Amino acid sequence: MRPCVTAQDRATERDQRGCLLEFDFSPVVDSWRYLLDGVGISLMLSVWTMLGSLALGAAVGLGRVYGSAWLRVPLVFYIDTMRSIPVLVVLVWIYFAMPLLTGLNLSPFWSAAVALSLHIAAYVAEIIRAGIQSVREGQTRAGLALGMSTAQVVRVIVLPQALVRMLPAFGSIVSVTIKDTAIASVIAVPELLRRSETLAGQSFRPIEVFTAAMLIYFLLLVPATRLIDLLYRRVAHLGRS
């Protein structure tokens, strides 16, 4: 039960609000280097996650399409598992539980890179599968009929078209990756969100600090997705068949 609020309470509250609503962005300005380093770590984590998830996702996606039946079962299980558990759960499991199991201690940064890669690779694999399957079967058969090997068909005919068609989906993967790196703050990776929390706590200026963080993330994410859209518009004709 909330206690009754008297008119006086409201007045004091309004006074307090009056004080707090005088914005003071000086903590953000004074600590710009601290926050900028956080942005750098967020971006580094995004780059390593992109590389990791592209490599793993490509292997899983290609294995799912071209692999033998017994290989497909565990791959599909892996993809569906990652689609059904939260990335936070993967992250804390890799960081807290995996060292107990393997004796291998990873720093928060690399734990986050591994966990995010494992998670996002499942989505990359699905995109690659959809891209490959969007190239009509007849083209593969035509290639095989001309005496090309499966590897040649994939490399010369299917992938060049499929990759172009996958571009918009990869754009959203880039955006998802940058957004998901913020979750690494939970295991104390000193990236932008973690540093914003620290700064907000130290300066007692949560409004200014978190609003600044919002602005920075927005300014990072919008160009990232726009650039990929632009690139796609330039090369979209290459994917038509």
Next chain:
Amino acid sequence: MTLDWSIVWEYREDLLHGVLLTIALTVITMIVAIPGGIILAMMRLSRSRILSTISLCFVELFRNLPLILVVYWAFYVMPIVLGIQIAAFETGLIALCLNVSAYNGETFRAGINSIREGQVNAGLALGMSRWQVMREIVIPQATRRVLPVLASTWVSLFKDTSLVSVIAVGELAHVALQIRSQTFRVMEMLTAMAVIYWLLGYPQAKLVDWIHSKFKVAE
């Protein structure tokens, strides 16, 4: 390493409570975010410049922010700016609703836009009102295209509810992490948490695949 799995059974009631809160968060957010998304889409497609700009800004803002940051923002900033006390559960709910409404808005807009202009013009030429065209022609077809996307959003939302654990909402992730730090049964609790999420999420993911294959649009 010795494992003691009885800890999971011992805390079954807490975990069950966490599961119920996770489900409640998912269901309530979707109940709010579907009308929210429809309103945003209507605003975006309306002939008023101001309404469509407001909707565009809202959607672009929340689609381009990490949800976890929105959760922190709702927790630290919203009570001060609005001058009201909000419980952690409601705060988490508000953050989720803002996020999912933005995504739903975009889904509904894309669904409505996917119906070719010619169909609307044909309806208007037959003397139907704009509203009739919407109700009789556009919405029934758009629904079939929107439904699979909404289903995918549902699963994402279910997973994203774990992020409100950072502001101490007692849903499954928070409960499991609490038990882990109280009992030091790290391996058991974290694995149990992953398994519970899997048991809940896997059927949903499969259902989404089924919906996608059932509603596949072939033109």
